[in-house]
Amino acid sequence: MAKLYSKNPEKNKKLNPKDETVSFILNYSKALSVIKINKMEFEALLN
Numbered sequence: 001m002a003k004l005y006s007k008n009p010e011k012n013k014k015l016n017p018k019d020e021t022v023s024f025i026l027n028y029s030k031a032l033s034v035i036k037i038n039k040m041e042f043e044a045l046l047n
Contacts, residue, residue: 028045035042 031046033044033046035044
């Protein structure tokens with residue numbers, strides 16, 4: 001198996017997502033509805 005770790009990992013690397021990305025994820029999470037019936041789960045996007 002290939003070694004997937006680097007020798008000098010960058011710690012404290014700050015990620016700055018775009019405002020559009022944050023907005024998209026928030027809107028998606030607001031529109032997502034999970035319906036549980038017995039042991040099954042159904043996902044519905046309410047857009």
